Structure formats: C-alpha cells, structure tokens
Amino acid sequence: MTFIRTRSPRETMLAGIAAAARHPLAERPRAVAAAIEAFAADPALLEGMDCPCCPDRYIRHLLQSDEEAGYAVVALVWRPGQMSPVHGHKTWCAFAVHQGTLTETYYAAAEAEGDLPQPRSTQLLHPGQGSHGPADPALIHRLANLSCRTAISIHCYGVGFDRFGQDVNEVHAA
Numbered sequence: 302m303t304f305i306r307t308r309s310p311r312e313t314m315l316a317g318i319a320a321a322a323r324h325p326l327a328e329r330p331r332a333v334a335a336a337i338e339a340f341a342a343d344p345a346l347l348e349g350m351d352c353p354c355c356p357d358r359y360i361r362h363l364l365q366s367d368e369e370a371g372y373a374v375v376a377l378v379w380r381p382g383q384m385s386p387v388h389g390h391k392t393w394c395a396f397a398v399h400q401g402t403l404t405e406t407y408y409a410a411a412e413a414e415g416d417l418p419q420p421r422s423t424q425l426l427h428p429g430q431g432s433h434g435p436a437d438p439a440l441i442h443r444l445a446n447l448s449c450r451t452a453i454s455i456h457c458y459g460v461g462f463d464r465f466g467q468d469v470n471e472v473h474a475a
C-alpha cells in the first residue's frame with residue numbers, strides 16, 4: 302500500500318512564502334502578505350506546534366528562517382493587553398492574524414526633535430487579515446491585543462532570524 306503524504310497548511314504556507322520572498326523587492330511585501338493571508342485563518346495552521354504565551358510580553362516562535370534568501374517567518378503570541386512598541390521597520394515585513402484579534406494603530410512621525418509620533422488611524426484585524434510594508438522606519442505602527450483572549454499572528458521579515466535583534470524594528474516609543 303502506498304501512502305501519499307499531503308502538505309500541511311503550514312508547509313503549504315511556508316512554501317508560498319518562500320516563492321513570494323523571491324519576487325522583486327518592490328513586490329515582495331505584498332506577495333508575502335498574500336501567501337500568509339491565504340492560510341492565516343486556517344485553524345490547523347499551527348497544528349503540532351507548541352506556541353506558549355509569555356506572561357510578561359508578546360513572544361515570537363520561529364516557523365522558518367532562510368538566511369540565504371533573507372527572510373524569516375515567526376508566530377507571535379499575544380496575551381490580552383500585550384502590545385508591541387511604537388515602531389517602524391528597517392526591513393520589509395508582512396503579517397496576518399491567525400487567531401483572535403489584533404488592533405493596529407498607524408502613527409505620523411514626530412515633527413520635531415524630542416516629539417513623539419502621533420496616532421492617526423486604527424484598524425481591527427481578524428483571522429486572515431493583516432498588512433505589509435517596505436523597509437521604512439518612518440512608516441510607524443503598533444500592534445496590540447486589546448481583546449479578552451490570546452491572539453496569534455504570523456509575521457515575515459526580510460532578514461534571517463539571527464538578525465532579528467538589531468535589524469527588524471526601529472522603536473520610536475514604548
């Protein structure tokens with residue numbers, strides 16, 4: 302008897318991201334976002350993975366890192382009330398919500414030295430919904446779990462995971 306093993310939703314999504322991450326740079330964030338959004342709402346996406354939350358802060362779990370191609374995919378787990386800093390990105394990025402809801406707020410850059418970015422608009426993101434952007438630290442946003450249950454989102458950034466500490470976020474405010 303021959304067993305045919307089909308790809309899991311996670312494997313299919315990661316294959317789609319790998320292909321999209323090779324698009325020309327200008328098209329890459331949108332293509333990667335589409336690859337994530339196509340599977341983000343699938344309840345089986347993280348099946349077989351342990352993705353615990355952290356009581357102190359939102360936490361990343363690595364799904365895939367390709368240093369040669371220059372990208373990494375992570376699942377972020379957000380307990381109620383946890384949020385990112387107000388930040389821009391030094392690399393292109395794309396994400397979508399997998400479970401729960403996240404609130405994304407966009408900010409206008411500070412106008413003068415010593416000022417802080419000012420919130421301009423907010424959107425509530427449900428499973429399958431997300432956003433993307435080019436490498437531009439002046440495109441400023443914050444993600445927050447303002448709901449009453451844990452949220453999980455899938456993110457891809459344009460650097461290998463070993464560079465996440467210094468080459469992803471430019472923090473503008475806590």
Ligand SMILES: [Fe+2]
Binds near residue numbers: 388389390394442
């Ligand atoms: Fe971000």
